Structure formats: structure tokens, C-alpha cells
Amino acid sequence: MIYKRSSALFAEAEKVIPGGVNSPVRAFKGVGGTPVFVKEAKGAYLYDEDGNRLIDYINSWGPMILGHAYEPVVNAVVEKAKKGTSFGMPTEIETKIAELAVDMVPNIDKIRFVNSGTEACMSAVRLARGYTGKDKIIKFAGCYHGHSDSFLIQAGSGASTFGTPNSPGVTQGTAKDTLLADYNHINSVETLINANKNEIACVIIEPVAGNMGCIPPKKEFLSALKRLCDTNKILLVFDEVMTGFRLAKGGTQELYGIDADIVCFGKVIGGGLPVGAFAARNEIMNHLAPLGPVYQAGTLSGNPLAMAAGLAMLTALNTDAAVFDRLAKKTEYLHKGMAKVLSDHDIVHTINRVGSMISVHFDEGEVYDFTSAAKGNNGTFKKFFHGMLKEGVYIAPSAFETWFLTDALTYEDLDFTINAVNKVAKNI
Numbered sequence: 001m002i003y004k005r006s007s008a009l010f011a012e013a014e015k016v017i018p019g020g021v022n023s024p025v026r027a028f029k030g031v032g033g034t035p036v037f038v039k040e041a042k043g044a045y046l047y048d049e050d051g052n053r054l055i056d057y058i059n060s061w062g063p064m065i066l067g068h069a070y071e072p073v074v075n076a077v078v079e080k081a082k083k084g085t086s087f088g089m090p091t092e093i094e095t096k097i098a099e100l101a102v103d104m105v106p107n108i109d110k111i112r113f114v115n116s117g118t119e120a121c122m123s124a125v126r127l128a129r130g131y132t133g134k135d136k137i138i139k140f141a142g143c144y145h146g147h148s149d150s151f152l153i154q155a156g157s158g159a160s161t162f163g164t165p166n167s168p169g170v171t172q173g174t175a176k177d178t179l180l181a182d183y184n185h186i187n188s189v190e191t192l193i194n195a196n197k198n199e200i201a202c203v204i205i206e207p208v209a210g211n212m213g214c215i216p217p218k219k220e221f222l223s224a225l226k227r228l229c230d231t232n233k234i235l236l237v238f239d240e241v242m243t244g245f246r247l248a249k250g251g252t253q254e255l256y257g258i259d260a261d262i263v264c265f266g267k268v269i270g271g272g273l274p275v276g277a278f279a280a281r282n283e284i285m286n287h288l289a290p291l292g293p294v295y296q297a298g299t300l301s302g303n304p305l306a307m308a309a310g311l312a313m314l315t316a317l318n319t320d321a322a323v324f325d326r327l328a329k330k331t332e333y334l335h336k337g338m339a340k341v342l343s344d345h346d347i348v349h350t351i352n353r354v355g356s357m358i359s360v361h362f363d364e365g366e367v368y369d370f371t372s373a374a375k376g377n378n379g380t381f382k383k384f385f386h387g388m389l390k391e392g393v394y395i396a397p398s399a400f401e402t403w404f405l406t407d408a409l410t411y412e413d414l415d416f417t418i419n420a421v422n423k424v425a426k427n428i
């Protein structure tokens, strides 16, 4: 495949945009080479600026669960746009999508719309702090909750010590209020809670982790977490920006039967437009301005185009009862096909999968937390990524990212992909 035009466009972009991209993971830093510039996309396929067709396993990092340029979403946006694109005043469609979301997701009474997953998580934590009157939060190593200051914290030498900022620009003052636990290790949470009695407002977690590859919660981990939170009057915040409306209508809460106190959304809920949201029961949501004292706002929040896209997407997912099952079956088929081919070529690997989220780790043994995820062989991943790209299959340009399947994928596409893995595996 030829990437002449993509390379030229990237060189132009680098002159006026830092690193040539508006979000770092797009820059291919983890795998080397220059990013592919997209011209257009339809269904399961991307078409790049050089005329190559790629089967897409990123799908805008999740939102395009029914495929690119999905007609009901496109039509809804086009029709709305003709009637004005923003008012800064209430519109009926905001209530319509809120009603549908509250209906689809268990355990929530009210939902507030924002413009990104970052905003949703940031606001959820403020609400948790305002509601409980406590300052500290617990997050897990390897979980991503957007780029707001409180979340850009990584492990120090011990999980019980205060976090240190992950990025310059995050102050020590902010970092000291974020405590770091280990995913799937309930004891690490217990230790932090005991060392910070009555100081912790919330525990925020990706209930199925997707930002260190796909890592499912171990059996009983989430229920134990829920019990610990309840006992200590700590709010449990499920960051379902990735998993919401993807793993089930009601996300992870439905899949595992566990009620969170606050739930964050993004990605699928916007149907490919910039949307995030957070939701909870009345008791908590009524603390938000203008009903309560916790402030949160947005000029473009509930934007009519974004709401139209989101409503069309959620409506489609709500009316097609079989969609999540169909997606899980396709993902299982891909999993089995890839596992066989990689094993045939003696390539050490572990594949994790939940619903339509899947990732391939090039290491042996169970991958269940950040430490085990970080052990993967990045050299092998780079070869795998570039090999797949050459075969016309686009996976995330980082070993720490989940692949997201779209229902637009056919079994022929999946066979094409497995066959590509077979060709690539020969040369690893």
C-alpha cells in the first residue's frame, strides 16, 4: 500500500498543529511511521487519502458501533442542521434523548449532557465531592478517565502513597487528592480506604477496562468494590464512556448486575458527534446547579446536532434487541480465528475479550492489571500493527488500546482479517 499523500498531509499538519494531530494517540508514536489520513468512511471501511481501503477496528475509538456514515444518524444530523445548529436555549430533543437513556440504563433517574467523556468524568467527580463533602478520590492504575488534572496521576512506588502527576502542568496540590489502586486487586482499595478514613468521595473505575488493552473485571471484583464503597459511604463511579451502550443497552451495570452511584458516558452516546453525559439517581443529581450547589455548565452542551446524532444512535440500539449479542458473536469468531492462526505460528499471545471489545497482548499468561498489560512485547506489536495495515486492516496504533467491533462487519470481513493475521504472523 502507498501512503504518499498521507505522508505529505502529515508533514503539512506538523507545521501548524502540535505533532500534526489534535489527540496524541493518533500520531503513531507507539508504532512508528506516519499516520493514515482518512478521506471518508462507510460501514466497516475507511478510505484513506491515497485511495486505500481499510477494515476499521477502531471506529473512532468506539462511537461507530453500527458502522461509519450510518444512515439514520447522518439523516438526523443533516435535517437538524437545516434548522439551526445551536441556540443556548432548551430544545425538546434534549428531553427525548434523556428519556431514552434513562429508560435504557438501569439505576439512573436523571442525566446531564456535556461535550466529551473528559467533561463527563470531571463533572462526575465534582458532583461526588460536592455530594459527600469529601475531597479525595481513588482511581486505578491503567484506567483512563479523560485528560482533566485529577486523572493524570500515575503510581508512585507504593499504591498507598500519594499520586505524582503524570504530566507537567498538573499541580502537586491536585495530585495529592488522587489515590491510586491496582485493577482487580480489591486489597489495594481496602488499604487506601483504611489509610484515608472519611476522606474519600468516590472510587472511579472503568468497569471493563479498555485503556490498557481490554481487561475484564475478575469475578466478584466489582461486587466487592461496591460493598466496600457502600460500607464506607464512598460513591462508586462507573466510567462507562467506552462500555456504555456498547456491552449492553444498560452497559456494564446491566452486564454484571451491579449498581453504580454515578455513571459517565461518551463515545457511542453521541453517535460520532462530540457528546458526553453523566447520570445518577435523583438524590445525587439534584445536587447539580441550578437545582443544587454543585456548578457545571456548557455553552454547547445538549447541542441539537449532537443530540440528534445521539438520539438516532440510541434509538437504533434500543430497537434492535439482538445487536449486542450479534456483536459479541462476531467478536468471539474473530478471537477464535486469530488465536488459532497465532498459535499455528507459535506466536506467544493472550487475547482478552468482553462483548465487542477485544485486544491482543503479545505475552503469555493472564492479563488482568496494568503490570501484566505492560509486559506485552511492544516490538512484536509494532510488526503486527504495520503488517496488518499493509494487508488493509486498521487496528489501534498502540498495544494499550482495545479494538472496537462494528456491526457493519460481515463474516467475510472477519475472515479477511483472520487471513491477514495469518500472513502477518508468518513474518513476525
Ligand SMILES: *Cc1c(COP(=O)(O)O)cnc(C)c1O
Binding pocket: 115, 116, 117, 118, 119, 121, 144, 145, 146, 147, 206, 210, 211, 239, 240, 241, 242, 266, 267, 276
Ligand atoms: C475515551 C474515554 C474517556 C475520555 O473521553 P473523551 O471524549 O476522549 O474526552 C474517558 N473515559 C474512558 C473510559 C474513555 O475510554
